[in-house]
Every structure is written in C-alpha cells, then in structure tokens.
Amino acid sequence: MNMRKFKRRINRIIPNGRQLVIGVPFIWLFLFFMLPFFIVLKISFAEADVAIPPYTEIYTFAEQKLQLLLNLGNYAMLGDDELYIAAYLGSLKMAFISTVLCLLIGYPMAYAIASARKELQTVLVLLIMMPTWTAILIRVYAWMGILSNNGLLNGFLMSMGLIDEPLQILNTNLAVYIGVVYSYLPFMILPLYANLVKHDNSLLEAASDLGSSTFNSFWKITIPLSKNGIIAGCMLVFIPVVGEFVIPELLGGPETLMIGKVLWQEFFNNRDWPVASALAVVMLAILIVPIILFNRSQAKEMEGKE
C-alpha cells in the first residue's frame, strides 16, 4: 500500500519535473534578461536627480491618488541634440560597413575551411575560434601598439622609404574599422563554416555535368544555400558593433561618434541614468528587427530545420 502511494506521488512529480526543466532557465532568463529592459524603459521616463539612486520615481501615491509622471524630456533631448543623432548614424554606418567587410573577407575563409580535409578542418576551426575567447580588450590593445604614430606599422613603412612622416592612423575612424573587422571576423566565419560544411557536393557536380561554370554554380547554388549562415554571421557582427564601446574608445578619436561610447559617458561620467536609459531604449528599438531576424535563423538552426 505504501509502495503504491509512493508511486502515485512520484507520478505526480513527473509532469512537475517537466515544468521544472522548462521553468528554471525560463525564470532565470526572464528575471535577469527580460525584466531589466522594462526597468530601463521605466527609468528612461524619470528625471535625473542628485540622490542615490540618481533619478526620480515616476509614480507617487499620496492622498489615495496614484500619480504617474512620465518625463518625455529625455527623448525630446535625443531628437533635438545633433550629437545623439550623429552618434546613432555613426554607429549604424560603422556597423554596416564592417559587416560587409567581414562578409567579403570571411566568406572565402569559411569556404576554404569547409573544403579542406576533415582533420585539418578541426584545427582550422579551433584557430578561428580561439580569438573569440580572448578579450576584445587585449586584441584591441595589440593594435594600439601597431598603429600609433611611433608604432610598428609606421616604423616599417618609414624604413621601407614609402613615407617620410608617420601616418596618423590611431585615433581615427580607419583604426576603428581595422579593430572592428579584426575583432568580429571570427563571428562571421564560424556560422558560415557551420552552414557551408553541410552542403551536398552532388549538387555542384550535377551543375558542372550540365555545363555550368564554377563561378556560376557558386553564385547560383552555394550562395543561396548558405543564406541562413550569411544571415546569422551578419547579425552576429552587425548588432553588437552598433553598441560597441571598447573599440571606439581605445582606437577611435574625437571624430568617432558611436552610441555605445556616448551611453557609457552619459552613465559613468555625467551620471545621468535616465538619459543613458533613453539612449538604450532607442538603440534597442533600432536593433529589434535585426535581433528578431537573428533569433529566427538561430531557431531554425536549433531545431535542425533548413
């Protein structure tokens, strides 16, 4: 009798076990990833205040009246001040051009890895993956030593007699492009490789049997088949670069206006949390479409559908 009771109790736990398996990661991600965005949204409607924490409450409850006070001033300021608009546009331009550069450099690299021998492939993938685990900070720092006025690149060019005076590369947009492409190239290559390695070679053979040139088959078969990899790779580069802080801060100069840097300054230097929140909300609104695109391609990948 006791045994049966025990079994019944266990059986009752099983569906609970399923809920637990879903519930634990769900609650964690909801609490620490999704809920915080609503708090950012709330504080973007507050006013900066000299207090701890440095913002005003947006609702008050007194004499049985709940008052909600939405301050739209932060958003109005973002629209009025040319600095912020220029920073958003600068970030989008930087992200777009670097994504295209990464795709142009990364696609042939991913293609070469996917067509290498199987044992060589694991080593090559490891070589591409290793930098993504190394701090962006360190890799960007390495470029500071190379690009500075008395750095290695200028020293090399001058000793070759190609230039007489050092070129100003560090603290310009060019240095930021180099740094961004350098740091994000692996994130483009890895999803492209994962996609290309699954391709069925018989399609290409059939095309060449029917008289298609190598370039034609590549353009009409390989590229369309790798669409999901291209989308995933481009989004993995484009979205984080829009909010990038470390690279423009260390390699960029006064001409480099990027929104991640402006947000950082508003938050840490000016201690204006509401404006920083409003900047984040607008950035998220710009990025929501690319993020959904990325999630869709990722969901397809995870379910194993093509």
Add this chain to the structure above:
Amino acid sequence: MKNFRFSSLMLVLGLIFIYLPMLILVIYSFNASKLVTVWGGWSVKWYVGLLDNSQLMGSVLRSLEIACYTAVAAVALGTLAAFVLTRITHFKGRTLFGGLVTAPLVMPEVITGLSLLLLFVAMAQMIGWPQERGIVTIWIAHTTFCAAYVAVVVSARLRELDLSIEEAAMDLGARPWKVFFLITIPMIAPSLAAGGMMSFALSLDDLVLASFVSGPGSTTLPMEVFSAVRLGVKPEINAVASLILLAVSLVTFLVWFFSRRAEEARKKAIQQAIEESAADSWKQPDARRAPAPGAA
C-alpha cells in the same frame, strides 16, 4: 578549381591578420626597453614586476573566482535550456523562450550591463538585496550571457545524438531523469566541458558587463587593465595581456584535446560494438546447431 585556390589564399592571409598582432604583443612583452616601440633586448622584468603589484594580483584572483562560479552555473543553466529547446518542442511560450536563450549572444553589452545594473538597484530598493554589488552580481551577469553560448554548443550536440538509445532506456522503464543523467549527460559530456571552458574564458575577459554591475572594491582584471590601457601602451600591460593570451590558448587547447579524445573513444566503442555483434551473429547459429540431434 580557381575558386578554391583564391579562398585558400584568403584563409592564409586571414589567419596571419588574426594572429600577427597577438604574436607582436607577446614578443614585445619581453622587451627590456621602457619605450614600447624601441627594441632593447630580451627581458622578463615586466613579468617579475607584476608579482609585486598586489592590486593587480587581487583583481586576478577575483576574476578567476568569478570565472569558476560562472562556468559551473552557465553549464547547468545552458544545458537545461538546450535540452528544452531540442527535446520539448511544444509548450506555451516556446518562441519567447527560444528568443530569450539566443538574444544574449548578440545584445550589445552596454544595454545588458545598464539594464542589469538598474535591475539590481531596483531590487535593492524593493527587497533589500543586493545590498552591495560585487562578485555575486557580476556572477549573475556573466552566467546569463555565458549560458547562451553553452546552449548553442550543447544543443548542436543534442541534435546529433541518436534518440533511439534514450527511447530504448525509456521503453525498458527508466524514468526521464534517470535517462537524462545516465545516458544523455555522458553522451554530451565533451560539449559540456567545451561549454564550461568557453564560459570560463568569456567571464575572465568581460569588461563592459563587469564595469556596470560591480561595486566599489570589486574591480576585475579586465577593468584594471582597461584603466591602464586608456592612458596608452605600457610594458607591464604587455606582460599581463600576454599572460591572458597564454591562459586562453591553454584552455582552448585543452578543450580541443579532450573533445578529440572523447570522440576517438566513442568511435572506438562503436567499432568494438559492431565487431562484437558481428562475431556474436556468427557464433549463434553454431551454438544452435551443436546440440542438433542429427549431428550427434
């Protein structure tokens, strides 16, 4: 084949582009000269100098501690998430769940960092926790975004698995949790190790999230390096950076080595099983034939 040759050339150039700056950094960390651009002979004095820098050493220990906690929690959380995404295909809010798992991969760090800090501030006001921001809050931030990486790695492995083994165990009456711990976990162990080491490395590297959610007195190693780097290139920083590079390459190599060995062991086991079952199928008819009355 022209296409192939062009892409191989790009691959070689690309790899040089990726590794040359790091190589230069490591070489210059052994430069005896205080001027970072002038070569003054080989020396290890910058490395020796690091040991006396107690502030830096403190931040190294703190970063390592956080990275350990993060690796453990991110593997647990990420594996659960991957399991849900690959095995439980229908439940309410599945699309939202999928989005929550993968979005941290691309979300700009400044947004994640700011929003988590505001959450912690709001929580401190409402429920009185966390009173102080430090190791725990950094750990929560790192676990959240590392779990996404673990989920991607583990779900790739879970998809490859032969479902029939798990189904067989269920048919024989094993409970789902027993199947998970005795069959699924051992089969995905290499990817769990890879995910754990990846989380360790990512946590050790993070600057932006830690800057937002840390409190006074809990500076991590990247924060320490960043405040020094802002002022320009320094030989001491070259040494620290080289050590970090060394640590990460070591971890990467270990991941590769162990996953390769596990893969080989698995292939060997499968091969052995095939051979054994082949041998058995030869033996069986003989055994049956032996006691047959006609032969006796």
